[in-house]
Amino acid sequence: MLKAVGAIDRELRAGERKFVTAPPDTAQARLERGFAEARAAVKPKWFEAAQIELFSAPNDPKRIYRIVTAFGEYCLYYPDKASISANASAGSGHASFGQPRMSSCPRRF
Structure with missing residues (x-):
């Protein structure tokens, strides 16, 4: 009985073989992407x-974060937390986890 039900089910679903596809690119999705790209291209205002x-x-x-403000941009360079040389300075006697250096941003390649 169960085999017959399974055969009927497979017969009915044979025409419905659909593969997983990406959702279609809708006008709303394109509009939202355009707004996001336009927002990223402009520096924030002084009050933002x-x-x-x-x-x-x-x-x-080794993390590098780029900070963009109304007055300019700079990068924060965080050292590798697993690196022994970055974690212990000879004179201090304690670990210096996550103390960033501030500098200009490198060029992207």
Whole structure:
């Protein structure tokens, strides 16, 4: 009995073989992408918050963050937390995890 029900089910679904596809690119999605790209291309105004983005590769242990403000842009360089040389300075006697250096941003390649 169960085999017969399964056979009927497969027969009915044979015409409905659909593969998983990406959703179609709608006008609303294109509009939202356009607004997001336009917003990213303009510096924030003096009364708006700074824009912060990860500048380095996502899996890079040395993080570089790019900060864009109304008055300019700069990068914060965070050291690798696993690096012994970056974590212990000879005279201090304690670990210095996550103390960033501030400098101009490198060029993207």
